[in-house]
Amino acid sequence: GYTNIVHYTDDGWSGGNFDRPAWKRLVADIEAGKVAHLLCKDLSRIGRNYLQTGFYTEVMFRQNGVHFVAVANNIDSEEQDSGEFAPFLNIMNEWYLRDQSKKVSAAYRVKGKAGKPTTNNAIYGYKKDPEDKDHWLVDEEAAAVVRRIFRLAVEGHGPHEIAKILTQEKVECPAYYLARNGRGSRKNTVDTSRPYDWYGFTVSSMLTKPEYMGHTVNFRSSKKSYRDKRVKNDPSDWLIFENTHEAIVDPETWQLAQQVKRTVRRTDTTGVANPLTGLVFCADCGAKMYNHRGKHTRADGKEYRNDTYNCSTYCLTIERETQMCFSHSVSTKALNALILETIRTTASYAIQNREEFIQKVRSISQVRQQEAAKELKRKVAKERRRSAELDVLIKKLYETYAMGKLEEKRFELLCAEYEKEQAELEQLLASEQAQLNQFHEDTDRASHFLALAQKYTDFTELTAPMIHEFVEKILVHAPDRSTGERVQEIEIYLNFIGKFEVPMPEPTEEELAAEEKRRQKRIRDHEKYLRQKERKQKIAEGLIVPGEPYQLVCQCCGESFQSIRPNAKFCKPACREKFYRQEKRKAKETEASQTA
Template sequence: MQKYVIALYIRLSIEDYKYDSLSIENQLLVLNEYAAAMPEYLNAEISEFIDNGYSGTNFERPQVQKLIEMVRANRIDCIIVKDFSRFGRNSIETGYFIERVFPLFHTRFISISDDFDTNNFKGDTGGMDVAFKYLISEYYSRDMSIKTKSAKYAKMQRGEYQSKICPYGYRKSADGRMEPDPEAAAVVQLIFQLAAEGNNGTAIARELFRRDIPTPGEYKAARGNHTHDISRTRGIWSPSTVLRILEDERYIGSYVIGKRAVLEVGGTRSRMKNRDKWYIIPDHHPAIVEKSVFEKVQTSQLRFSQPNKKKRDYPLKGKAFCGCCGHALSRTMQKTSYYYCRHSEADEASRCHKMRINAAELEKAVFITLKKQMEAAASLNPDGTVRLEAAAPERSEYEQQIEELQDGKRLLYERYLLGEIDLDTYKAEKAACDELLLKTKNAYAVVLAQAKQKQEEQVRHDNRQEAARAVFNSEGLTAELTDLLIDRVLVYPDNRIEIAYKIKDIFD
């Protein structure tokens, strides 16, 4: 039997730690108590989604993203939150999900403290009360953000604010200030020396690999700081990492902060500010590199700027990866273009060193594979659609029966209070009513499960139909086709390819 899935969503920001009522434990208690009183609870599967320490001003939260993905996969029937602000403080995004996305996937949304249930507002948005609650939550977050930023910028101007993270080559001293890390500082000095001798970023990266010098991520991981994923690094430096080090003014003792501005309150996306808006504090900490060497490197390193650079689009952009090391493949833009693994250029012993595959041949092979897979799937998929509304009248009948039985229990209790029946009669009739109510709820749960299963079958069928139309109507591989169907394509040195599809069960 298909379970009715209830998702309990809990969010706790850093600011919320001040209030016991918003603790994860208290939110869970409130949500579980509410869910237990729902008629669907008897046949329900309860799933918990907890974002601890995240702002509600945007939806860049791991658990809320997972929840939304499950909604889009038709795997969630109902979402319960303590109040609107737990789900989100951004009025536009929160309203979009509650009023557009969730109804599309037949997902019920309940906010307990706001007395809001989408089942009670079918065809409506909840009115002005709901809209004002969205806005109050959003403006509270904006006000807090402005106050926090003002205090931080004041500290920057006084030279008091310091990032918790030191650039490669430095570490925090006992008094919390930056000081050179002897081992890493020596590598930084070597990088500048090689650059001053005329080597470019790629040549320096190869030399660092030849000398078996750990990358910054590997160096930090060896000392217990596992901030970066180094599983695919293998000691190979990236030329872009080298160039970032070469242009970093902090290595001459100047502290630079406030280079980027966050695009939205509580968000992680940011943009680079003009240099005159940065906070630059000279002689802030001990220098690793002499100023004359730094300036020489800045004049010798070639940096190309293309303000009107055209956006390069091709079918497998962001989809083609090396099957050996897992890094994204680069693509040459020539008359005869190739995909190649840039990451392994410094490592001649690597299987994917100098691996090249003709771009047109790879794209053709991917398209042919797609078409053959779709033909096989289409032959297994009979024509016609699933009738989703077959159980609709039966569902409404059960809902009416449950409501009538609950009303009957209330009337029975009123009769007992008024003295129309004695205690024994009340107990007997109530027991009979409870037994019938339980049977009805169980039968209703079965009908709900069947309806959900049919809905999922329809979604799978529609996905296959959409994919089949896209493939058979296309004359070759396109960016639209890969965005619809393909997650990634793994390419190996022997020209073997593996395709990971977006729609997991499309070829089942």
């Protein structure tokens, strides 16, 4: 009998796979000279790949002096005649594996095409229905975590940031949670010493799963042969069956999370990500706007924060010393105030004037689509003409080559160029034709916006979720100073409805007077700024000593006078009274002439 026996068992592993843990340990022991005799039930226990099985039984075992016995097949390596049919047995073992693989794959595809889940385990957030294994039920404890992940994503948090938050709050990670409840593919192998370890790729994978909208997704992966490893399929090859189980996340939130996830958001020194990232663009060159934040110190030692947007092309051209665009600087505070006002007025108008709003959006959408479709049709017609020209050119090229008037090398070069251009044109035509088809689809954008507006009926401040749900893009124009004031146009495009102009009533006399008052104040503030700037320049040049009175000119008598206040207008009280009496008399004369 044999002594010093060791058992090598790979339970649950396929015989077509030689990367089995116990098998690898056995091979290592054989190479180390620890194995003298090897006994197995039959050749299929070694493996079901006839080439590799033959290598081990015919070559490796012999080279390492291992006595091999396959009991059921009557094979003994010390008896030469016993292994004559071993190659045929190995082929039959592999054929059996191939046949079983075909049957399983066929059943798998039938089940998948019928809309039943092809996965053995329900994903995190769901559990299998005890009464129907092909139906999923919501696992409320895990579903609450899933909803929170999507909520954080919509607020602008990235996958790694969300993972960090969940780890800090000691929320059980999916693998540990499922294993604790006796579910999941890793229930026997999960690391129980690290129950709260969340990773960015885990969160990112969860955010892209349509299953959380209540859909069944089959054929995410496949393998061409039973010998190959599974590979991920392109999303276009997935088979999606909608509304097969209860949704954890509504489609609008899921789509919004995908939109936010596509834009990389970097946190600043305070650890806060900018919610406007990827939404603000230069109206002239189309480039993204850079956000500049920082602290600055005044001459008096006081600090103030600067938070502005400017054209990225302009900022980069300063470094390159080449002028490619112009400054489009706008403060983030003013931008946020304008976004808030736009959302508030548009949402309020849409809710209060529902039918009028729907008609207005539809008419604007039709005009936009007609203009875009007209331009696209012209472009498609031009590209089709060029494609037809290429067909003629390629045909003539073949004829010239066949007649011996063109060298083979030159023919191949020209032909490759024409065929490449034609392939690019065909791809472009397919894309543009798809866009044209979309124009003919009637989408009720107004209803979507109304549903969104009703979610936010009362708000006073702008939040990250509001920005992501409402704002499609923002175009910032260069400031216009032709009137003496800095006027800047900013276009805000809202999701579903684009740029929408809310009908505004004619301003009242009180509103006009208030606006004029604000304008006059802006002028005075600007004049004060210019005076202060001029004084600072003179101090820097040594023309004025700090602390000395200002040298000014009286607006009434025109004489020079000194004052400690830079905005003083009159040299004495008598001049001030005289000036305002004259202004009052002029106003009365103007009013009398207008009445007459």
